[in-house]
Amino acid sequence: MEEKIAIQIDHISKTYKGSNSPAVDDISLEIPSRARFGLLGPNGAGKTTTINIMCGLLNYNKGNISINGMMLEKKYKKIRRMIGLVPQDIALYDTLTARENLRFIGKMYGLKGKDLKNRIEESLEMVGLAHTGHKQIRTYSGGMKRRINLVAGILHQPEILILDEPTAGVDVQSRNMILQFLHGLNEKGTTIIYTSHYLEEAEDLCSSIAIIDHGKVIITGETKEIIGSKKEYTDLESVFLHLTGRRLRD
């Protein structure tokens, strides 16, 4: 049976205004449906730019993107309902409670009534925040904020979930919970696109990866295949350091 493609990126380039070098330079990627795909790279490699382009939040200079077989530029209204984004920052209103934040996001996606209420309560339960859902976000710990940030991205049950460093700065327990949660979502059919600097975590979660640097894809494929492709590759971190070097990045 032919594998369904969730995201097809063909020769995408993006140069920001006032910049001489492209942030993304002729990138092509193919992410299968139901994949757990890791988009990895050092700081400034172009990961966030690529994610924003995939979500339709950023214009690109050339190339094509299709989501579930639909051209992003032409069917954006339909496509953006299919995508859930968990941004790097805690994209929530800190003076609103967790429930108020989720209610706002849910209603903006057209959810209402019992359906919305049930989804909010189920989501809060899944990330262990049902008992603190009435508290304002500003009172939450870093880990709690990350968990509610994650829930906010999946409330409308997207087919594709894009996560930009969802575990940055959280404790081991919260990180473990988030990763289990993502595994669970993927098993239910959600395509996961994930960026992180925690390579051990990425190796554990991602079935396939792409490592990008200076806006270019330097390797892409099945995680296990890549690690096993060379003797000197003992784990994902060794692959990463071998391909991107040990020079410090700004």
Added chain:
Amino acid sequence: MRQLGTSIIKEILILIRDRAGLAIIFIMPMILIFVMALIQDSTFRKMDETSLSVLFIDEDCDSVGLAIAQGLSKSEMIILEKTYKGKILNRETLIRLVTEGKFQIGIIVPPGATENLTVKAEYMIDKAFEEEDFPVAEPEIDSSIIILYFDPVIKHSFRETMRISLGKLTYGIESKMVFDLFAKKVSELLDIESKLVYDPSGILRLEERSAGNKHTEIIPNSVQHNVPAWAVFAMFFILIPLTGNIIKERQSGSMLRIRLMPGSYWITILAKILIYLFISMIQFTLMLLVGLLILPLFGLPLLDLGKHFFALFVMVVATGLAATGFGLALGAIANTHEQAASFGSVSVIILAALGGIWVPVFAMPEVMQKFSLVSPLNWGLEGFYAIFLRGSGLVDILPWAGLLTAFCILSMAVAFYFLRLKKN
């Protein structure tokens, strides 16, 4: 519509939980109006009211002294003081009091003023009917000099008003005396009883009419200046919480999430515009209530709202839109809350100063009066002045409301341009 309602509820929740923002929006301007109206009340009274205590010594003690005293007393702007601390004034005291600035004007009618004037007038009449064989000898009299002492700091307008009033009075006294003597002489020569009567009202008369509507006769006072002025100022100051809201939303990544939601990006912006417009209307209402209910309790005049409430509503909406548009533009341009807060507050203060919020435009130098026309706060203030002071209606305030609306449209165009620019 559901999305708009959801966004509005979100904005309301954020606002009511931002206590500092609420204080900036509602409480600070009310305190500002209260304090400024009290502070400026005496200054405005000096500018608005025309009464002035004038020291007066009548050394003539005859018709001229009496006529001048009566003439000056008829004026509403002059209160004659013939005594000081219960004692009859003398020249030394009068000069000292004016020199010390305790009184700003002193008048001394010299002794013999009536007698000198009579002798001089009689000479003029006799000279007019002089016969060749009986030449009339010119009497040896000195001019009677009415002395005016002025405090050097007195306003030029008061000085001029006093000089003109006294000149008019002395001219009238002279004219009447000459006329009476002339009539008496004619009566003697013709051996008939004179029916000539001195009518000072004259044929050429002066009538003052207001160029505006009925409310023109209301004299602006500190309340009528300060309430609309600081209400406009407060309405523009909402840009601080508004820009903070926009920048925080952008920096936190919430805007990114919102932009991914179906059709919601501009709805969220529209919700902000509507909410802050509504806030500015509540602000204005609260400011009016301070002018109507609180300031009179402290001995300040009651705020007169005029009669055209629909025109008032239009002005409030136009001013609120201009303020919201300005805040939106600044929120879109600024990269940090610090940038927006410092530039926003300073720019509003400068525009307020230019626009006549601190010092009324009519009290500014001529050059600055021209500059005041570029300030949207001035457009707002002039519109409210027109309604409160001149009794103007909708048609009269449309130019001001139009300017404010145009400013709003321009600001929003700038905001949308920068929001799109930052998107890419």
